[in-house]
Amino acid sequence: MKEQRSTSKPDYVTDEERREFLKLGLKITGVMAGGTVLSLMPISDKEATAELVLKGYDNTKYKPHYCMVIRQNHCVDCEKCKEACVKTNHVPEYGFRTTILERAATDDEGEKFPVFMPVLCNHCLNPPCVRVCPTRATTKDPKTGIVLMHIEKCIGCKTCMAACPYNARYYNEEKKAIDKCNFCWDTRLSKGEKLTACAAACPAHVRVFGDLSDHGSEVWQLIHQPGKAVWVLRPETGARPCIFYMND
Amino acid sequence: MLRKGFLSALIGILAGFMFLAVSQVMAQDDEDYPQEPIIFTKPVKAVIFDHKYHIEQGLDCDSCHDDPFEMAAGTAEENEDFNMKALYQGKYCGTCHDGESAFASNTRCTLCHIGVKGYNRLMGKSEGGHEHH
Numbered sequence: 001m002k003e004q005r006s007t008s009k010p011d012y013v014t015d016e017e018r019r020e021f022l023k024l025g026l027k028i029t030g031v032m033a034g035g036t037v038l039s040l041m042p043i044s045d046k047e048a049t050a051e052l053v054l055k056g057y058d059n060t061k062y063k064p065h066y067c068m069v070i071r072q073n074h075c076v077d078c079e080k081c082k083e084a085c086v087k088t089n090h091v092p093e094y095g096f097r098t099t100i101l102e103r104a105a106t107d108d109e110g111e112k113f114p115v116f117m118p119v120l121c122n123h124c125l126n127p128p129c130v131r132v133c134p135t136r137a138t139t140k141d142p143k144t145g146i147v148l149m150h151i152e153k154c155i156g157c158k159t160c161m162a163a164c165p166y167n168a169r170y171y172n173e174e175k176k177a178i179d180k181c182n183f184c185w186d187t188r189l190s191k192g193e194k195l196t197a198c199a200a201a202c203p204a205h206v207r208v209f210g211d212l213s214d215h216g217s218e219v220w221q222l223i224h225q226p227g228k229a230v231w232v233l234r235p236e237t238g239a240r241p242c243i244f245y246m247n248d
Numbered sequence: 249m250l251r252k253g254f255l256s257a258l259i260g261i262l263a264g265f266m267f268l269a270v271s272q273v274m275a276q277d278d279e280d281y282p283q284e285p286i287i288f289t290k291p292v293k294a295v296i297f298d299h300k301y302h303i304e305q306g307l308d309c310d311s312c313h314d315d316p317f318e319m320a321a322g323t324a325e326e327n328e329d330f331n332m333k334a335l336y337q338g339k340y341c342g343t344c345h346d347g348e349s350a351f352a353s354n355t356r357c358t359l360c361h362i363g364v365k366g367y368n369r370l371m372g373k374s375e376g377g378h379e380h381h
Binding site for chain 1: 291292293356357358359361362363364365366
């Protein structure tokens, strides 16, 4: 995937949004695909006052702050992640908690090749689904930042489905409630497992799962490499997603 | 005189036969590889290999058979070590795909890895459909 890089300020990124990413130690370097994909760069030591970076992490009260980094160009759509998710979380055929999107691209030699993009709940810092739920059936866990479902409170109104910018929710006929990715909280993490089922099943280390509040973690290290482009999906919604994408 | 004419005619006919025979063998050689792409589904779904494309690159049967690949389709897939690690060590596709003879095995992943989606398209399955019904 070719990144467009530009040092000029993209017009349609709000100052507030820019500040929020600065707090995370990332600066906006370009906008792609009509503003739905944002290119981010770690701010250099010169630009990054430790205060700003640390403030960003202090501001997210979550510890561990679970997130995922997707090393997109390593994804070969083997869908072992999907299989593992379905098995672990009993996802029915008509729905998904995670899936792989595909688009066609052309390389420098004119050869066509597919780009595969794993998608799942972005466990946003400012989740639109949580804001719209009339019964507080979906919440952001104050400890881990995971966006959780409490199916006993869900009335199946699907307002959260409409509000989610990432199509990460579906109505589960058996549960009579909305179902979504919860980073395998009930099925794995709460039982002491360190990885989600999808991350554990990935043979190409595409899905890197970990704690963004820990600067020694692989996820933090990956997205803070100097000069490395990192992007998130649909940043313009202001949801502040916690699934980060990069190549290599 | 007559005898000489008969001899040259005989040589001509023989040469004709030989030409036919040789050209037939050559034609056979041309079509002696699978015309349809080979699709590997183990250890991941799915990897495409096209004989035609590789022949067009100037390779012949001996280039890859019986080493690094046996003739019988599906033999490599049965091996425990038929994976990327082995390729990086110069086995299987990695014999050529080492960054010198051909692009390195750890680059341009999706040129060969067509995924479940690519596999389903080739098999004529509907997009996004699950296999078990």
